Amino acid sequence: MADGTGPAAGPGGPPPLWTAYARPMAAPRLRLLCLPHAGGGAAAYRGWVPALAHDGIEVWPVQLPGRENRFDEPQYEDLSALVAALATAFGPALRTAPYAVFGHSMGAAVALELAYEARRRGLPGPERLFLSGCRPPNRPDPESPRWNLPTPLFVERLRVYDEDSEMLRDPALREVFLPRLRADFALVERHRYRPEPPLACPLSVLGGLDDRAVPPSVFDGWASYTSAGAEIRLLGGPHFFLGPARDHVLRLIRDRLAGAGVP
Template sequence: MSGQWFRRFDTARAGVPRLYCFPHAGGAVSSYLPMARELSPNVDVLAVQYPGRQDRRLESAIDDVHRLADAVAEEIAPHLDQPYAFFGHSMGAVVAYETARRLGRRSLPAPGRLFLSGRGAPTPEANPLDRMDSDEAVVAAIRRLGGTGGEILDDPEIMAMVMPTLRADYRAIGSYTWTEGPRLTLPFTVLVGDNDPVVTTDEAAGWRRFTEAATDVRIFPGGHFYLDSRTVEVARLVHGALTGSGPLART
């Protein structure tokens, strides 16, 4: 497993489902540490570390979702030797979905399930809410979503370090458009906060049009980053879906 692209928070475990987690715009693998702790030791969690952040901060971030998915698919392809699933939040949901599409085109083993969190279904046109024309707009969007502490956003030195990556990530998601192709054939679990300022529950439920399999829609109390306060509930949902230990309600 490439130490450059994937991070494991615990000892590698055989005989359990593997879950690849894709961070949000501006996010990094550390955003999945709480959920990984909840799922251990029953699920082998690996988080995807995009270039341009944390220990990859000296690399240039990739400012195109399709190129990012190309890169992840290339890295993950040799390691699909056991059952696995994808979990992506916000921009990460789109990257996870596009990565699964690329693996399918190569006739590689598909994920057993996609967990798509905090993101509406793709459209052929870019989402205008994702388009930011200045650094000030990016910072305002982050404040609105509530995903980063105000003390970080108000620290000029820290922001100077992270702005190149934020710009690249917002260019990536702001220019993303869906290109027509076959529907996937694997089940989706869609998760969304009931007070998300940028994703309605109807928009999230629209993901069901992109798979031929069943889609479960789960609504949690909270905003765009509901996951921060609902980690235990989400981890239980993920564990049940991957191990068959709990039923999933159909919608």
């Protein structure tokens, strides 16, 4: 896998290969990097761009290889390699404005490792991490791994995340997207976390009350990953609660970032 940094961006602009739908602002108060769930792309956060712009928050939906306009690119097979590529691509911009990171499911796992990588490289750390629908590393899934299951079992496990998924009902869609979902599951499930000192930024942990894949009982484990406090916010809905709870989530982001980025 090449380093994937793509065309050079301006010193404070969104990396063109690694972002989609971003609308750069003249003087953003803060930037919000948004990382997608397994199999998902930047389009999941497209509506957040205008919704948070009035608050001075410049949303950068992150586009990973193997989806949407990067569909034909090979996916990363190693989480550490992906995080290193993200830190290289976004590193210059992280020095130009305060930022926070939002990640859902797989995206939350990537967000945590990205915060660690930024610290290792001497880059500014995030003002806050929003970790949504994801187990902390110290509360591993007893049913893992899923990525290498036979197809019928893998499909049944996926229904725990989204039982109404059109992809799971349509054989043609399954043929295209199941290998990509396997790759994303493997990315997370094969990763081995290294012990790290707690982060200096606060965490906002979001979960669905009806999530059968990531039960709310595991979220207290996130407290040990920060020295600045972790809050848990449970919202109505299953694993993919971000759609139905969109207004609530955006309000939480506005509230938690209200003072961030202000000297």
